[in-house]
Amino acid sequence: MPDGLLFNIANWTGLTSMSNSKKKYFTVLVVPHSEEQAISFRVPLFMIQLLCVVLSMLIIGVFILARGYITAREKTEEVDILMEINRKQKEQIDLLASETENLLMQVQRLDDLQEEIVSLVDEDIALREKHDQNKEADLEKKPLASLQLASRGDNLVINRMANNISTLQGELPSKLKELEQLKGAVEDYRKKLAHTPSIRPAQGKLSSPFGPRISPISGRREFHTGLDIANSTGTPIFAAANGRVVAAEYSKGWGYYIMIDHGYGYRTKYAHLSSFAVEVGEQVEKGQLIGRMGNTGYSTGPHLHYGVHLNGVPVNPTDYLN
Ligand SMILES: [Zn+2]
Structure with a gap:
């Protein structure tokens, strides 16, 4: 021991x-x-x-x-966790705020694109008028830029995000409506374009332009209401635009001729043919074969007389050729 x-x-x-x-x-x-x-x-x-x-x-x-010590330590850990969660949430809020700004910018980009599309088809007066009306309505709204209240990271970030979201909520449905209207207008424009004479109806040499000339038949001064394209008999003739055949007949002066109504005030005439490939009442498409070149009627050689009429008045077909 x-x-x-x-x-x-x-x-x-x-x-x-x-x-x-x-x-x-x-x-x-x-x-x-x-x-x-x-x-x-x-x-x-x-x-x-x-x-x-x-x-x-x-x-x-x-x-x-x-x-007390254990409780305090637990509380400290809890506070640390909460602070970490808070930090992450702040980051997420910042990210969301910046995303909403990106969305706003994209909506503004949509505006620009819309403007560009309208300018591409601005020949269409109805479309331009509609677009201008929409623009005036847009100007009455609060500008998007003024709603971006504060820089990232401060207390106003949530306000800014909420404002951005409410702007988007207000903006997007009207933007959608405007784009749908634009789509409709562009479709109409395309339709009109398809119904506007725009292609050369036959291959060949331009033998006589639109305008005043000395008639090769009578030798007198006359106004040539179309243009003449000369080539050999049988050369294919194509419709200059979509439309409906309203005449496929013979007359003394024009020989065998076809008249197509394209709508929008346009009609085209194809004269001195040797044959028809379509009938009256038939719907034709731009570029479709409608007949063959000939020398019928008052004609001094195989050629196509091609006329464009706008609201019943002959206009220069050259202005309608691409
Ligand atoms: Zn002619």
């Missing part, structure tokens, strides 16, 4: 010695393992009680402190 002191605490369980007074004591006996003499001392009961009370308070105090 190692050397040392064995604390032999006696009287814990009531081995008490009574004094004359009512004072109670505990005797603590310390017995060394060596041959040395045992040490004993008396401790008054109130001291033990006091010690117990102090110890209890100490334990309770330590417990409360430890508990």
Whole structure:
């Protein structure tokens, strides 16, 4: 057994010695393992009680402190997590705000594109008028740029985003409507274009232009109401635009001739033909074979007399050739 002191605490369980007074004591006996003499001392009961009370308070105090420390540490961790979440959310809000700005810019780009499309087809007066009306309505609205309230990262970023979104909500349906109207107008324009004489109806040499000339038949001054394209008999003749054949017949002057009504006030005439490839009432498309070149009627050689009429008045076909 190692050397040392064995604390032999006696009287814990009531081995008490009574004094004359009512004072109670505990005797603590310390017995060394060596041959040395045992040490004993008396401790008054109130001291033990006091010690117990102090110890209890100490334990309770330590417990409360430890508990407070753990709670504080948990709170700190929670705050750290919340701050991290907050930081990420702020980043996401910034990102969303910048996305809404991108969307606004794209809507503005749509405006520009719309303007470009209108300018491409601006011969169409109805389309231009409609577009100008839409533009006036747009000017009454708040300009998009003024709604971008603040720079990224500050407190107004959410306001800015909300404003951008409400602008988009207001803007997009009307933009959609405008684009649908534009689509309709462009379709009409394309239709009109398909019905406007724009191609050369036959291959050959331009033998007589539109305008005043000396008639090769009578030798007198006359106004040539079309242009003559000379080539060999049988050269194919094509419709200058979509339309409906309104005449395919013979007349003394024009010989075998075809008249096509294209709508929009346009009619085209193909005269001195040798044969027809279409009948009256037939719908034809631009570039479709309608007959063959000939030398019928008042004609001095195989050629096509090609006339364009706008609202019943002969116009220069050259202006309609690409
Ligand atoms: Zn002619």
